Amino acid sequence: EVQLVESGGGLVQPGGSLRLSCAASGFTFTSYYMSWVRQAPGKGLEWVSAINSGGGSTSYADSVKGRFTISRDNAKNTLYLQMNSLKPEDTAVYYCAARYRGAVEYDYWGQGTQVTVSS
Numbered sequence: 001e002v003q004l005v006e007s008g009g010g011l012v013q014p015g016g017s018l019r020l021s022c023a024a025s026g027f028t029f030t031s032y033y034m035s036w037v038r039q040a041p042g043k044g045l046e047w048v049s050a051i052n053s054g055g056g057s058t059s060y061a062d063s064v065k066g067r068f069t070i071s072r073d074n075a076k077n078t079l080y081l082q083m084n085s086l087k088p089e090d091t092a093v094y095y096c097a098a099r100y101r102g103a104v105e106y107d108y109w110g111q112g113t114q115v116t117v118s119s
Helices: none
Strands: 003-007 010-012 018-025 032-039 045-051 058-060 068-073 078-083 092-100 113-117
Touching: 003 092, 018 032, 018 092, 018 113, 032 068, 032 078, 045 068, 045 078, 045 092, 058 068
Parallel strands: 010 113
Antiparallel strands: 003 018, 018 078, 032 045, 032 092, 045 058, 068 078, 092 113
8 A cells, every 4th residue: 555644744933944754655665756745725736846766856946945955765765855944935734745757747645744834
């Protein structure tokens, strides 16, 4: 059974930091590009960041560039998102998603973890 399980969300003050994790199982993690996607209240899905299967290439949305860092540990089948200098507009449910190399659409999604940035 394929599973992507996010953790690490919570309530944080503006300017604070959180580290999200996504534990993967049931598929060959090293064959998949991984992404973080978020959904703010009342809004659609927003792509946040992506990392290739080996971890050597990353990309970010302009809204988070310089503040967020994506990484992965292929030995632990785990994806991470380090979020610094958080802003209220970062409040959202954060999902990790897996896309097979060369595929256009995501194959697997996690259940999401809530991040709330508020004083």
